[in-house]
Amino acid sequence: MTLTHDALCDLAVKWLKRPHSQNGHGCNVAVSEARSGWGGEIPDAIGFRIATPNVGSVVVECKVSRSDFLADKAKPHRKERGMGHWRYFMCPEGLIDIEDLPEGWGLLWVNQRSHIKIRCGAATGVTLGYDAMKEVFSAWRQNANEERERFLLIKLLSRVGDADQMNRWIREANTERQRIARIADDRARQLRELQAELTAIRLKEWSTTQ
Template identity: 50%
Template structure:
């Protein structure tokens, strides 16, 4: 599989819910700059639910060869911090071993059919007991996260997508129209039930069939 293929898989995995073995990130992007120079994550996702132990960023660095992996360790941001509350390497099956991993890093292995196997990291516990998942999330979490670079990435992503206020205005208008339509549907349903009750109560022949109720 190519580097691009694995980046695409990484994005899909980042958006998977915990119940399906993924981090459940609301936002995930690939190869976006975290500043005018420096780290460009292969894939990174952001999860925010309001529950601090589970919220944060999940970084996935794709390595298609062992030499690519060894070169990554020499990069400045690997030595002095970097982005990602939780960090994973993703590689084709057999390229990396658990013993190769730096402290705190997880491993996602991809087989020839494109299936992802979680070999190490807090993701191993996504489908397990909730209390154990929370404990493992704390153990695997990085403390030296470069939040300024994460903020840069998010702001640039939003800016490149267009005017966020226009998007919010469109969504707000759509939500208001939906609420009005739901209210009108409820009013008509109540009116229909009232008319139906009046028709049934006014039948001259109690044995006559009940008129069909209109949905």
Template identity: 55%
Template sequence: MAFELTGQAGATHDELTALAVKWLKRPFSARGPGCNIAMAELRSGYVGEIPDAIGFRLEHPGSVSVVVEVKVSRADFLADRKKPHRIAGGMGSYRYFMCPEGLIQVDELPPCWGLLWVNGRGHVKPKAGPAAYADGRYDTYTEQLDAFRHEPDLVREQWLLIKLLANIGDPEEANRKRKALYRERDHIAAQGNIWLKERDEAREENRKLKRELRLLGPVIPRVARQGSEETLSI
């Protein structure tokens, strides 16, 4: 990260939230959840849950969501379980708490929640949840994915994504630009294939001419006399 954390006293909520968004987009190969998109502190309705960070990842079929709740104090963590959306269910196919190292212990977690510790250098250390098994055996990791999975509040997640798209701009305009770029890409690829074909044909013609010349054998020039003048003929 661009900032360094100085331990439990120096880790601010904003710092950890920014780190959570970055972690959500971390690929599987780096022990991350591999989300395609991730955002911080977006509303999921006119009232109700506002996750500190949430990411979405495409899967086949469907998609999953990952919520990270940031806690920098014990009081905040203990109060979290009393929130209405925690009791009712809430957002996130997978859910994690992120906190300064040692602030929350694994045995204090609600059922099926993961835990991410952040040390003084800003490094994320998964302590519970599927991420804690990401560098182990694949079958163990997939078992943990099943064990920690929640039924997310899809209505609120949809509301959040629609509101985000509306605030960013016109999705159809972006879609048209994307299609135009794809058409241009395909045109360039087709032109490139034509050039490659012409190159291969020229190389084949060159090889053919070389074979014909080898069949003719060496050409020895000879001198012929015509009258009093000497001419060189082949």
């Protein structure tokens, strides 16, 4: 696989969605190159997670050249008021070193087989126990520009369609699922009762032949 910028962005989105068991952040939603408002930051990939202990946003910036990384590193939102409670640079293996990173940023290396290696960052704690993982994520957490993130999420949701109609469909689907579950429980109970009756009949027939 050629490690182009677009290829890294695709990998970053997939990685953000990976569960902790696969060394990912377990984000519920992740997108690439979504605008955060007029003149605002456009993260190469951003994900959002709602489950503890790492509730929040994760930004991944993808770089395929060192000059691009150095120019990007100097941007004001890389130093403060940027997006992402946790932040990473992703690059081809060896392009960026840990010593090059802005404070608080993690680093992801990608080899020629598209395997991602976590060099540093909060994700180094995803395979630890709950308490240890919580400490690691807390140590790497940064203040995020939540206004920009809220804009991005609302804009994305507006593009999906009518949010209220979607919510109605979800409620109806949940109601139907609960109805089917009740029917299944009733059928299972009836089956158990029939099996008990059949067992009793067989025992009675057996006792009369002895």
